[in-house]
Amino acid sequence: MKTQQFDAIVIGGGHNGLVNAAYLARAGLRVVVLERRHVLGGAAVTEEIYPGFKYSVCSYVVSLLRPEIIRELNLARHGLEILPLESTFTPLPNGDHLVRWADHDLTRREIYRHSPRDAEAYDDFGQLLYRLAVAVKPLMSMIPPDVASLHPRDLAGTARLGKYFHGIEPSTFYALHKLMTMSSADYLDEWFETEALKATMAASGIIGTFLGPRSPGTAYVLLHHYLGEIDGAFRAWGFARGGTGAVSEAIAAAARSYGASIRTEAPVAQIITRGDRATGVVLADGEEIHASTVVSALDPKRTFINLIEPSALPSEFRAAIDNFKIRGSSGKVNLALDALPEFTCLPGTGPHLRGAISISPSVDYLEHAYDDAKYGAFSRRPYMDILIPSLIDPTMAPPGKHVMSLFVQYAPSDLVGGWNVQKREQFGDNVIDTLSEYAPNIKDIILHRQVLTPWDLERDFGLTEGNIFHGELTLNQLFFLRPASSWADYTTPVRNLFQCGSGTHPGGGITGAPGRLAAQRILGSRWT
């Protein structure tokens, strides 16, 4: 049994694990990343499931990959290219449609067609959210303080948080408070009257959550779109050339360039603890690797329930992790297509297909989809966020052919009776049936179909309950409560064991932010 010595072990080669490893290696640490699968990237992978067609199997858009990560790790030099998504196209059952374009005037005109008042409100809304995004941005790159602690060190953190809030304009603070506590439907009702517009905007607030558009706490995700704008990111939503896996590959290449070792097919079976500290890991085949720092990029349940002896953790912390909600709510369908889909409401292969296609005709539609899931069924009429990546990056499919990515919600992890192969295919059929109501030719052009339910996401990608964000993004699981109060600063009750996955602040999506902040915390710089 050979033993190797490293400064740091990063468990899990997802994008956050890789970002963390890259920063640690960049700071001079000897780092090894241990990935269970044969490919890197975790949920950010590109795989050729069907010959000639590349699927961004799970995660499919790059929303808020921190520009500072791209800059600091020189990701462009390592092959990262993010192409903008041009539009959001919402086909409607009544034969109409709504498209929000990259161009302001075009979007205003289009919304005006549905409601002159909404066209006007849309700009004002944008202004407000821009202001809020500016206000919120410091929080996104702040290591959460422990506000429940009275330790002087922690009080200083709480005081800094207080000072931060004190610095916000009251009107901005109030607007922010509303945004954080309201449902996206209620929030948007204050501004708009066009159902398709409200629903399509609200949809971004429910992605990956087990909440409906009328659930309080869904409004704040509306900010995400605007956060991109102030970040100097070209546009909030983008597609990585080569698929989402290309993001992981670029980060991995950066990490390697700083000297990190990256091992695939190296599943960690256990974190070794000695006394109150972590000293290394044991792989499934029995190999032990030791290091003075162990970082887990896995979700909190996997890290603290599967990999650690319960006795190594205080019971209160274990209870907190038990209560950490991680219900999966979404599925994914990937299609290889012989041709492009033809939407009845907007025929042809125009630019509307080059962006997101959102099946979100009304708020009630989304809410009904949620109702099904609430009681343990997949949505009969699901919300879908669809992309045709091959239109943006022709290398994703053979010439003239296409790949289509369908993010589908809701697919509850705790399906009544449980998931099985048959139910997975029913779920897939239901998705195609729903899409065919808008694009009737879809059934004739499918060459291959891959269906992923929360069950598959857990089994294949190690996402507990198939939750794509490593834990729900609800109000009581955010910031200093993510994943548990007192342990939201990337540390854990086990000394030298850290966490850096989406289950920590600021949460899910391909942002790399948890990985980077965790590295900062590990490297001892509390505030930057």
Added chain:
Amino acid sequence: MTTYDAIIIGAGHNGLTCAAYLGRAGFRVLVLERRDIVGGSSVTEEPFPGFHIDTCAHRIHGLHPSVTQDLSLNNHGLEIQHPSSCVYAPNLDGPPLTLWSDPARTTAEIQSFSSHDAQQWPTFVTFMAVATRFLRTMYDHPPIQAPRPKMEDVGTLLRLARRFKNLTKSDRIALLRLLPASIADVVDERFETDILKGALGAAGINGIMQGPMAAGTAYTFLHTHVYSPPGAIRATLFVRGGIGGLATALTSAAKRFGVSVRTGAEVQNIIVKDNRAVGVALAGGEEITARYVVSNADPRHTLLAILDPANLAIGDTRKTKEIKFRGAVAKVNLALAERPEFVGASDEERLHGTITIAPSIDYLEHAYDDAKYGKPSGELFLDITIPTLTDRSLAPNGKHILSATVQYAPYHLKNHSWNDDTRDTLGNHVVETISQYAPNVPSAVLHRQTITPFDLEKDYGLSEGNINHGELTLDQLYFMRPIAGWSRYESPIRNLYLCGAGTHGGGGVTCAAGYNASRVLIKHAKSG
């Protein structure tokens, strides 16, 4: 013509409380009430000869202790009854559950359902006491002016900090997680018995257009417990002789302090000069001047209907319009020829508090599902009281009164409106629902009074029929109540104050809002 120091618009319990305190401080006060009786929504009326019915609010959860004491309400005839039973929850699929005001008795009761839950109960009760005590510090004072507290907030801030400091760390964490949580999550984390979870969950949705799975409903639950007797969960208290007795006692106390109360005096307009309220104009044309005008009416009615909205800045108009009211509650009052026989209620004592038809969280959530699409619930959540069981004076000998709060009866119906037909349908539906649990009720009904949200608006002046003068949801609480920037009982119009349930402390019959408002006003008057 007399000039007053203060005119109070509306003789609800908060208006009267405020009036009494102002009178006590030496103000010359005039209370103007539109109806012919005082009490607002806390009235006892005699819609059917011999039956003295609490037509609108029919129970309290506890009064602000200072109010009872300072105004010697007991000397003015106020007698609060504390039934030993808080909640009786009948169940069609199993045995009923009673929550007693004595925690030990409740624990014993729960034991027959689940020993796990029985074990959890005392911890839950203790934690709720901790949480409500913390909240009471907030409720006893005007809200802190977040995000930039002022000098006058220092005292409250220090008191809150001290309270927070005195909690154990795990209580602090639990409190932080509790405030933004859903009541469903709170009870799911602790209990396994459906009927128990339903009975608790019901208190989280009282009067709001949200289901128990909505974030923020844990807070709504806490709100109803702030002034409850310690240890009692869902305490149900009655005013002897009917809830109108509270207003009568307050009026009597106020008069002792020289306050004049005029009924049948509808205020049509608040007279404003140079952005300063200087008096009111009555429906008959009479004008009465005063140094201060205090409105007990809800904020929207006050600022947009009684006040000419042209006096408001557009931002404040916008905020006032955005207050979420959307009443969710109807009221059904029955005059009964005999005592209702609830199946499983082995002894009458169990029925002395609230009888809650809320057999599970899912039941409540389903009830909400209907309401969110603009329909009254197919299966109704009911909070029933039979005040005649403990107060025989309310009805003719041997006869009884049954009062039911009916949820959800959405103010905004889709495809329908509230009229005689829909009102009757609702009334029938309520009686039918009750009959499943108390089969003798339908044949015992002598009279029925159904009050829809539309009636609540029309007859009781509650905007959109909201019994709390604005939803008690996270986005409309504390420094956000009634509107951001005007949470300290002042309004955008100088010398116009608000003291109703739409302000902080309000919602439910506690008198806290009126109490806080009076103290702010007295302080302002003293400092010129």
Added chain:
Amino acid sequence: MLRTTPFHAKTAPICQAQNWRRWAGYVVAGSYELNHDREYYAIRSAAALIDVSPLFKYVIRGPDAAHLLDRVVTRNVAGSSVGQVLYTPWCNDAGKVVDDGTLSRLDDNVFRLTAAEPNLRWLHEHGTGLQFEIDDVSDSLAALSIQGPMAREILSTATDSDLSSLRFFRLTKATIRSVPVTISRTGYTGDLGYEVWLDAGHAEVLWDALIEIGGPYGLAPAGMLALDIARIEAGLLLIDVDYVPAFKAKIEAQTSSPLELGLGWAVKLDKGHFTGRAALLEESNRGATWKFVGLEIQWDSLEKLYGSVGLPPLLPTEAWRTSAPVYSSRGAQVGYATSGCWSPILKKYIALAHVNTAAATIGDRLLMEVTVEHHRKKAEATVVPTPFFDPPRKRSFTP
């Protein structure tokens, strides 16, 4: 595709320059000819035809229409007479300008408001408790501006109405080739001129009629480039350029009050409540911190700066819209110019600038940054009253 205006079928074939500009989601001609000189001179010496259809236009009617508008705009609407046109800004609660436009009283209870930005929602928000309705006629109403010394003669020939008695900022109904139109004596050039308002369906008829009748008088279609120079000479504000509308401002400091924009004359503080009044009242008592002034850049100073590198003054031929710092004669920055141009008629280099009130009164000498051969220099500039060019014909009429 961006929208085209009702005149597009006429303007597109003659737009030799293929110079198209965006305006409120429409495309309009920047210049028709390869060089916009002739279009500018048409405005000042003959007459020019300018398509101004992209303006937002609302018709407000109802018993409380005047009351509603009085809550919104800073000028006194109730006190206006039928047939009168008011130029007016309107503000937010903080008294900062949201937009500006013209308000025409078409009848006792019927008004038409033009705006640079959509304002439908804003108008409705002011309507709590009032009886009125608003038609958004932005698309259905075409607007064609005819500006220049010959404009009256041309229009008089085209219509049966007598325009000689139509006063500045008044309007009249008329027919042109049996098309019913409204003619207002308004414009964005500071010259004699009219704007013709009509149903979009008849736009091409009007265009043809005016081109045909106006040809012999030297009428020429003019684009935005020529108009931009004319409006600077006239000292007229351009939204997004000379001021940031309050709703688009990213920070408070970007906003301007009407008092800071030289529009104090249009703010009627004594007319009763309107949005922004409280803030403006306070500002008016305190005195505005900023003022909006005309700058005349001294030619000899320019000659000296350019001369030092061996060049005569080389000035841009188009109006510029980039911000140029303005300094006191001692060199401290006291403001910034937001637009400027070489005025072909005045033979002066002129600019519109925001300056600290304390720093500038008429006649003061300031310095404005100019770039001379890639180097930043400071040219001497005199604070002058606007309009820079104000011909008597603008207001003249036959009583």
